[in-house]
Amino acid sequence: MTASETELQLQLKDSHKRAGAFSALVRLYQERLYWHIRKMVLSHEDANDVLQNTFMKGWNGLDNFRGDAQFSTWLYRIATNETLSFLSNKRLRNLQSLGSIEDNLLHNLQSDSHFIGNEAQLKLQKAILTLPEKQRLVFNMKYFEEITYDQMSEILETSSGALKASYHHAVKKIEKYFNEELD
Amino acid sequence: MEPNKTLEQIGTELPFKVPENYFDQFASQFEETIAAKKPRHITLRKKWMSIAAMFIGILVLGQLLYKLYDKQTVNKQDNYEAYVLMQVDEASLVDCYVNNSSK
Incomplete structure (x- = not known):
């Protein structure tokens, strides 16, 4: 500080x-x-x-x-x-529609004029959306913001060990998603 | 179609943009909003006032309950007197008053 x-x-x-x-x-x-x-x-x-x-x-x-x-x-x-x-309210409002909130987010992202990513970056966003919400949060904080586990632990009030495991698991899932897409 | 890439190849750059001058405008607008609104906070004086109001409330309620109880007791006494008088015939009552006044 x-x-x-x-x-x-x-x-x-x-x-x-x-x-x-x-x-x-x-x-x-x-x-x-x-x-x-x-x-x-x-x-x-x-x-x-x-x-x-x-x-x-x-x-x-x-x-x-x-x-x-x-x-x-x-x-x-x-x-x-x-x-x-905000996401849980959106989920509640989305209950009556057929698709999940993640489908909804992805659909909006593809047509968003503020999205400037290439195909690979869009695929990464798709892969991230397959993660559970809390794991998505951990992955984003670590991968894009490079927040340390100690800082993250203070913000999310979760132990560093659990956050490390969660991030590791998220990376594996994303890699698996990429490999499945390749097959 | 682009080939699949690993996380390392994709990199950590965010694929989003914000409207021009967004952050400057956001901060200015927020500044105006909070200039108009004071933060909601309970001051020490307000806390003491609410405690005092609670005590006054308890006292008023206590007083009301006491009055109600007192009235019921008086009513019970009146009823008892009436009940006793009902059991005594008029001749005995007159006798009693005459005896008391002659003493």
Whole structure:
């Protein structure tokens, strides 16, 4: 954590400086959190909604931030919970349709003007969508964001050992998916 | 058709983009939103006020229950007096009053 992050965290306790400090922290963490969410929900519009909810929850719940974890870790936790509840709500709304929510996400991705990947990258996204939600989260965090297992352990409140095993398992499944596609 | 690639060959670059100036706009809009809204937080004073209100509530309720109990006791006493008087005939009552006034 940089000196300015520490300073901003301290300013959050001062009611006069609170809004300014929080805005500065939004600017500091918005990109990281956006990509964390976007990799799970895939569409830009959905990622934008979840990101707004994340910061709004953070702002309204500032008194719940006890300072025993880093502010970024706390925001990551909120973003993760918001993303998972967004997906579970989507799943509930999707119950009546024939396809799964993953099919839905993939279909939207293929027609999304904000998707700029090549065929191999699209195939990777398809493979990632075959993973269970929590494993998808672990895979994305490790593979694309290169977050350490210790940091991930703090965010997801799961042991590093379990996260390592989950990531390893996810990689195997994705490789298997690629091999099956080849056959 | 592209041949299947391994994870290493695909790389870790994300295949998504965001609209131009998205992050600048997001931060500015959010700044405006929170400038209008103060965070919801329960102050210490508010906490004390709610505790005091709870005690006042308990006292008022206690008072009401006590009054109700008191009224019932008075009613019981009145009923008992009426019951006793019913058992005594008028001649004995007059006798009793005359005796008391002569003492």
